[in-house]
Amino acid sequence: MHAEAESALQSFLQTLQVERRASPHTIDNYHRDLKRLRDFCESRQLHQWSELQSADIRQHVAARHRNGIGGKTLQRELSAMRSFFNYLLKKNLVAQNPAKLVQAPKAARKLPKTLDVDQVSGMLDRHADSVLEIRDLAMFELFYSSGLRLSELTALDVADIDLDERLLRVRFGKGGKQRILPVGGKAIQALEQWLAHRPAHDDPALFTSSRGNRLGQRNIQQRLRRWCQKVGLPEHVHPHMLRHSFASHLLESCQDIRAVQELLGHSNIGTTQIYTHLDFQHLAEIYDKTHPRAHKKTR
Template sequence: MSSEAQRCVDLFLDYLRGEKRASPHTITNYQRDLQRLQRFCTERQIKAWELVQATDIRLYVATRHKANIEAKSIQRELAAIRSFFRFLLKKQWVEQNPAQGVQAPKSAKKLPKTLDVDQVAGILDAPPDSVLEIRDLAIFELFYSSGLRLSELVMLDITDLSVSEGTLRIRHGKGGKQRQVPVGAKAIQVIQQWLRYRPDCASSALFITMRGARLGQRSVQLRLEKWCSKNGLAEHIHPHMLRHSFASHLLESSQDIRAVQELLGHADVSTTQIYTHLDFQHLASVYDKAHPRAKRALKDG
């Protein structure tokens, strides 16, 4: 492609840095995606962005798919390309956005990994040996009790918890949305134990380090790994597995998908519906083990 085409890319990246205040990570990704598209256009002897057609973008997507690039990655690349052409359109350097109607391959939904009730008990019933472990146990109990995201948990303040009402206010939900969720009696009990030992400091955070700083996401992940290792839990367990387990166990017991959606803070019920697949897997497993004709079919097969 021409030097003018490269200048358009450079101006777009400057726009992302300046007006959009995009993160360095985002800018690096966009730059790499557009460089890849430029190479593709050069191979097809397309010299300017205004000459790119929707058929070219579709062929580009097909080429990436044929190269075994994950659908999620292609979706991200397409988003970058659409954004770039929107910028060019706004500047009146092109007459159309050729990527606007192009669809990426649909990615297969991966079922989230969950723990069964015994595995959860293995995490939450082990006794703590230190103040730090009391804090950690309060964190793990709260994950499973209320189905929090990791980002939501670390942003909690002490004033977000109402012990008398058994509720928790989530002020930093996904998309800036707030919600209120119930907190189980066991979680309340362990949190109160942590608050008795919590260092007296200026921080308003519910969960802090022993120096008084708000606990970070990576620290929570590492503490859970350490706790599981100490208590002989071989499987790699991360905080979101406790959230997934909360959703799966609650849906399995209540069959109330709307309530689970509300508790998880999902904007769309379709996001919550993935847990119905997990529930079906559980039911299918029970059926295979319990139904006499199912067992016979397994033996005969």
């Protein structure tokens, strides 16, 4: 493609970072998805973004689908294209958004895997044998206590935790959104123990390595896998499974899907509703016990 088209793409990515405060993970995804679209354009000898038509986008998506790419991934790629062309529209670089009406194949909705309450207790109610394990248990307690995403936990600073009020501040949630979350008593105890052992250094990060650097996502995933092997948990547990378990267990107890939506930081309640499928039997029992017309009254 022409240099102007490449320049427009780079300007869009910079806008995501500076103005929309998108996470590095989101920017990487957008860059990768739009690079594939750029490669498609070059294979079709399309030199400017304005030359793309809806039919071209459909052909690109169809080719990706034939190569085994699932509907969920294609939905994300189309979302990146729509955002990019909306940006180009505002800059008067295109006359239309060719991705606007293109739909991806529907993806089968999979229920998230969760741990039951006993499994979570067995995982967290274990004694730490080292300072690193004290840190790890504080991380795992916080995942389950507040339903954090992995990226949100790694971004936490010591200043984001209020032990007295039992609150934490998520400064870099999905879409750059902030939210305040409660922290449970067990997590508070684990955090107090970690902070008492946390080495003094200049990095403001809440969770740091033995070298004093902020822990990365990959490191946390490895530490969780290692801990689960140690406690004999048969499931392949990843950080998001603790977030799923938080949501499922909370919804089972409170039945307030709006509250769970706020705590999880979901912009769309439809994303939260998937957890209702995990708890339908419990909801049916509540209905039978409480609805005045659930049972025929006997004389």
